[in-house]
Amino acid sequence: MSFIDELASATENLTRRVCDANKAADAESTLDFDCEYGGTIASCSDRFSNMLIYSKLERTDIAAQEISSVIKFSQAEY
Numbered sequence: 001m002s003f004i005d006e007l008a009s010a011t012e013n014l015t016r017r018v019c020d021a022n023k024a025a026d027a028e029s030t031l032d033f034d035c036e037y038g039g040t041i042a043s044c045s046d047r048f049s050n051m052l053i054y055s056k057l058e059r060t061d062i063a064a065q066e067i068s069s070v071i072k073f074s075q076a077e078y
Contacts, residue, residue: 012039012043015040016047019040019043019044019047024047024048024051025048026049027049028048029052029053029054030044030051030054031055032054032056040055041053
């Protein structure tokens with residue numbers, strides 16, 4: 001496994017732990033305090049449905065990623 005693969009795996013594991021500690025679940029709302037690359041949104045999209053995610057990312061910033069249609073996105077100011 002390359003360093004990049006290990007880093008990606010560690011990042012996903014951390015995101016899952018944070019979501020689990022927050023008790024993230026289907027049909028929940030969450031605020032994404034992101035570092036502006038969309039990893040948390042992508043991870044939630046893979047794991048949950050009918051979520052409302054508030055993020056400071058603009059929709060165009062994450063358009064290149066495969067975001068599930070079951071995740072509703074709303075831009076937030078914080």
